[in-house]
Amino acid sequence: MSVVEVRNLTKVFGDMAAVDDVDLASREGEFLVLLGPSGCGKTTLLRMIAGLEEPTSGEIFIGGEKMNGLPPRIRKVAMVFQSYALYPHMTVARNIAFPLRAEGVDKAEQDKRVRWAAELLGIDRYLERRPRQLSGGERQRVALARALVREPNVFLLDEPLSNLDAKLRAAARDDLLEFQRRVGITTIYVTHDQVEAMGMGDRIAVMSDGRIRQFGTPEEIYSDPADTFVATFIGSPPMNLLRSEHRVVGFRPENFRPITEFAERDMPSTFRFHVNRSEYLGSDRFLYGTVEGYDENTKVIARVPVNASIPEGATHEFGVAAADLCYFDPRTGKRLRGDE
């Protein structure tokens, strides 16, 4: 039985559908990521699961029970916001105790649980401080403690790392994952950062324009994209797409290499690759250019080993293994399976 499930979920604001007929089901204990550019509906979806918004149509199930029309506190969900939304005028201890007080838990039990949550997250020495005296990472842990203390069924996280600076983000990501693994609570995590999503998610739902484009493991999303949106959104640099009348051909930069590197059984397709620019990044080398026979404005990128000597300004024979090629419908962008 899935912990969180939504069926035919739609939310309309005015004449625009922020979330458009979405189906989704999570597995127990999994770290599920909602990934997409801003405006794709991921936060609205999260808020509907939380109970902060009511859907226009469709159903929400938590723990098998239908949740429509019920306020957040009954759903037993906990949420961490982008700004952490700590109560600025309360101490850390009172912040964490707040949901317990709202529930009517008695004082002794409150103190016990606050202490437990604070120790779990390593913030027990900050209990008497105010949020403004803490760093970004510490505040995040307070927010998590406040969420944890209610022993919720689901954790909902709305881009909690985007307010940290880049250096701290990696460490915070690590802490977060370790925390989630330790408590084992099903988590739904919203982000626009595909690197974050790929690194953290057990499964990822890629969204755009209110719809889920693809829902799968990072491997599935990366090598087996369901449409051109997913193909270009995931991966940095994104998948190369070459348009022709009947179809769109896609392949990832690391699969695009000098034809000499392929064996016959790979059944590589050949491309004449005119290299305009070479970028040295220390661990990788990227080649930027165009491919003959296709629109000359389409930029194509290849990733090659650092010491490969492939001169700029010349045209080379490159190839992609048959297994690494993806075909898409030129009108809908949807993946074409099987051969052309």
Next chain:
Amino acid sequence: MSDEALAIGVRTQRPRRTLLDSERLLAIGGLTPAVIYIVALVGFPFVLAVVMAFSDVTVGDPSLDLVGLETLRQVLADPVFWRALRNTLVFTLISNALVVILATALALILTKDFKGKWLVRLLVLLPWTTPVSLATISWLWTLDSIFSPIDWVLRQLGMLEGNMIWLGQPKLALASVIAVHTWRIVPLAAVIVMAGMLAIPTEIRDASDIDGAGFWRRTFEIEIPLMAPIIGVAVLFGVILSVTDMTVVHVLTRGGPTNYTQVLASWAFYKGIEGGDLAQGAGTALFLLPVLVAVAALILRFARRREVL
């Protein structure tokens, strides 16, 4: 590029520092009109008022002869002065206490969305947007000793025989003045409090919803504490308006019955203008200052300590 060419290029490109660039001069220039205005039209009369309080100037004898503390002694010897001082404090305290509660409630209402909100906002603003004198005159009729509609309603309900004499009975007169003050200040205070309410990030409200706080807990444990500084600002405005006001008392009761509802501001007016004793008028009004400064200091310190965000 050669060094020479560089140097020439830099020299011709550097903008000339005009008066309009110099930070210092601009700051002084910007402040000067305001400072001159205030020194000339507030500072100077203020000094003059203080001097007047230490003189014996009257309408009949306009020369400023200094008499030391004699005038002030006369002011303090008058029992009406003490009543006026007491009234000033009592009116301000009670009406502003009421203002805080009512303005916060009103702000809570006006920050929600509902049909007809524009009309409600308009009606609620009316007490503030009407000139004080006109608004108070409307109340004069509402509290009239014969024709008051309030009395009429009470009579219809069988709760009253005759009239309440709102402005003639001492205790009722006090209550009436307080009521009119409160009524007038609530809209302004509500607008200020609304500003504070809207400054609270929506994520904090969402978080309290998730944490299971109902309406009352959220309002009293989260929203009001976070708004404390700006409620302080609203109270400060309210206090200044009610302590310095003489119009309401003047129009409503003329300070009566028999000086029962005098406040410092109105008493100073009557002494100075109608009584002709300008020195005593100034002396009485001078006592407004310590009251104002004390209250303002209290409120500002309260607001600053709660500075949280």
Next chain:
Amino acid sequence: MAATTLDVQRRRAELRRIWGRVGLYVMAITAALLAAFPFLWSIITMFKQDRDLYNKENNPFWFALPPTLEHIRYLFENTEFMTFVRNTLVVGLAVVLITLLISLPAAYSLARLAGRWGERMGIAIFLVYLIPPTLLFLPMSRVVASLGLLETLWSLILVYPTITIPISVWLLMGFFKGIPRDIEEQAMVDGYTRAGAVVRTVLPLVFPGIVAVIVFAFTLSAHEFIYALSFISSTANKPISVGVPTALVRGDVFFWQSLQASAVFVALPIAIVFNLFLDRFIAGFTMGAVKG
């Protein structure tokens, strides 16, 4: 299917929502009535005939005798009401102009350039605001008289900014502080002088604050009573706040219907305008008071 506890919760939540809405409407209507009832009732009163009004048995909230326009006519034809209105408008607009011209540079200077001083000067300005007209009006009369401005509108135009400037500076100061320096510095890099940069870039951003000041300053000067009472006794130059009471109150005789009419005609337009700008005003106050 038997009702589960969740269904019960759902119903309860729905009921709570409905009662909440009902409560909201009740509170809103109560507030509106409490605030406006003198006016709503003035609207009836101003049309009442004398015999209707001066009968304590009659229902004050409706007409026992047919309504009449005679009192309104009296207001406009037999009193100087329109003159008072014109005076108030003239004074108000002039005061707003002077206030803006003086407060904007002062607020900017204090917020940006005066550094540590800025804080102290800000408090000083606020303290000035605490000096009440009821203390100053006596010596101020002498100042105005010696300038030869008694009995003219200029006396009011000159003196009212002393009330409006301190509060406006305080409001605008907070506003300017909220705008980052980068914006003007960018314009300066682009070639403008500092003054030019400010006018072009910062001023538009301060617009809600300016709206707040305009509304506040106009309201304060239209309300002002004691200076007007002290400086002007000739009817032709009175503003509304003193003109209406003195014209319509002769000794003990109050021309109630006309008085109520005047209150309605003055209060409603101002309230409508204020309501239109309320959102901007609140935005201005938020920036000025909350951040400042």
